[in-house]
């Protein structure tokens with residue numbers, strides 16, 4: 001039931017994120033390397049502090065989360081794209097605390113960030129088709145789950161349902177919705193950095 005509710009209730013927010021100007025540029029037929037850089041830099045700015053400040057909350061309830069961390073992959077892509085990750089603006093801790101006031105909302109956030117790997121396959125194939133050699137060796141983050149992410153996703157959903165166990169469902173869903181909305185907003189604010 002939780003998964004069903006999550007899917008239905010977050011679907012409109014996923015659609016909005018796909019309509020974000022950064023996403024639209026990324027998925028256009030005339031996408032450039034700069035468009036990819038803008039997307040990756042924006043996601044990094046969100047993920048960096050989510051992973052370092054929020055995710056460890058799940059470890060506190062005995063749920064190992066290291067395999068869900070993507071920072072090393074995204075940093076490696078950014079370096080290949082001539083960015084110094086340390087120079088990229090990241091979302092403030094105070095802001096994250098309002099999006100993730102609880103363990104439940106943090107788990108909802110992880111659902112969205114893991115789920116983004118499904119769409120990641122579509123985005124990676126699009127970039128390979130349109131940019132070819134320009135993106136060679138620069139797609140480690142989007143390629144983290146290979147061409148068939150369904151198995152990793154299934155594995156994550158087992159973890160997720162076990163962790164959600166007796167937690168407040170609405171709060172998990174609110175965390176997922178908040179994540180979609182905040183990434184949408186964050187990408188819009190970082191587009192011109």
Ligand code: HEM
Pocket residue numbers: 006007014017018023024026027111112113114115116117118119120122123183
């Ligand atoms: C250009 C931007 C994006 C495109 C084109 C896109 C596309 C897609 C596609 C095609 C799927 C379905 C994949 C499948 O079922 O095999 C998907 C799933 C998903 N995406 Fe995205 N996506 C984008 C951005 C994002 C972002 C930035 C996030 C969050 C950080 C995200 C979160 C999710 C989630 C959570 C799912 C799984 C939904 C579910 O099955 O419950 N997506 N995306």
